[in-house]
Amino acid sequence: MNGAQAYASVAPAGDGDALVRRHADLVKRIAYHLAGRLPPQVEVDDLVQSGMIGLLEAAQHFTAGRGASFETYAGIRIRGAMLDALRKLDWAPRSVHRKARAAAAAIRSVEANTGREASDSDVAAHMGVSITDYHGIIQDALGCQLLRLNDADDGEDSTLDRLAHAGPDPQTEILDDARRQAVIDGINRLPERERLVLSLYYEQELNLKEIGAVLKVTESRACQLHGQALVRLKGLLTEWRA
Numbered sequence: 615m616n617g618a619q620a621y622a623s624v625a626p627a628g629d630g631d632a633l634v635r636r637h638a639d640l641v642k643r644i645a646y647h648l649a650g651r652l653p654p655q656v657e658v659d660d661l662v663q664s665g666m667i668g669l670l671e672a673a674q675h676f677t678a679g680r681g682a683s684f685e686t687y688a689g690i691r692i693r694g695a696m697l698d699a700l701r702k703l704d705w706a707p708r709s710v711h712r713k714a715r716a717a718a719a720a721i722r723s724v725e726a727n728t729g730r731e732a733s734d735s736d737v738a739a740h741m742g743v744s745i746t747d748y749h750g751i752i753q754d755a756l757g758c759q760l761l762r763l764n765d766a767d768d769g770e771d772s773t774l775d776r777l778a779h780a781g782p783d784p785q786t787e788i789l790d791d792a793r794r795q796a797v798i799d800g801i802n803r804l805p806e807r808e809r810l811v812l813s814l815y816y817e818q819e820l821n822l823k824e825i826g827a828v829l830k831v832t833e834s835r836a837c838q839l840h841g842q843a844l845v846r847l848k849g850l851l852t853e854w855r856a
Contacts, residue, residue, distance in 0.1 A: 633673040637688055641665035644692050650821065661696045668695025714755035716741060717748070718849030731805050734842070749838055756841035800850040808843035815840060 645661035672688040720740040724732035732740075738748035801809060807829065814820045814828060826836035 631673070633676070633684060633688075634669055637669060637685065638666075640685065640688060641669050641692055644689065645696065648693065648696055656700065660699070664696045664699035665692040668692040671695070710754045713751045714845055714848070717751050717755065717845050721846050722849045734838075752838055752841035752845060755845055756837065796851055797847075800847050803850055804843055804846060808839055808846065811836065811839045812843050812847075 641662055645658050645665055649656060649658045649661060668691040669688055672684070672691040676684050676687055717737060720737045721732045724736045724740050728736070734748060735745055738745045741748065743751070801812060804812070810829070811825055814825045815822075820828070822836045822840065823833045825840070826833045829836060829839075831839075
C-alpha cells in the first residue's frame, strides 16, 4: 500500500483532515529522530509511511478535553505505528535472537556463580567465544532491539497508547503497573554505568556519540554498553515475563 492508498483507506474528514495537514511535519520529525537510533537498513520513507497511518488514525480518534493536546496524542500514535511496523518487519535472523538470549543467560549464570557484576570478558569466557565475537553479538542484539522502556515488548499497546479507550480496564492497569515496576526494578539492578547509559539514551535522548563524550569513552564503547544493558535487562526480566 502506497502513501496515497493508505491515506484514502483511513482519511479523516473535516477538522480531522485539517489536523493531518497541520501535523504532517511531525511525522517526518519523529521518523528522522527514530531512524537515527536504528540500523541503517531501516528506510526513513518507510517510517514516514507508517507514521502517516498513525497520524490519520489519531485524527480520527482524538477527543479534545481529555487532558492531552492533539500533538502529544498524535506523537504517541505516530511513534507507536512506526514501531509496530518495525516489529512486524523484524529484519534480524533467528540466530541473532538466539545468541542474544544466550548472552543474557550467560550474564545471569556468571553473576549467580560469582556474586558480582559480570564483565565482558567473564561473559565471553562463559559462552566460549572471543571478546570480539561477544561484542559482535551485543551489537547485533542492539540492532534488532526495539524495546521502549515504558512500553510492552510483546506488541501490545502501552498505557499511553490506550488514551483513546473509553474507560480503564482494571486488569490491564494492574498488568501495566506490574510490568513497569518489573522494568524499574531491573534497571535498578544494572551496573551504574549501564543505568547511566539507559538514562542518557532514553530519558535525555542523547545519541551514542554524546553519551560517549559524557562517559569519556568512544562511541563504539558507548554502543557496547547500551547493548549489554539491554541484554542484561532482558535477562533480569526473564522470570517475570515467564
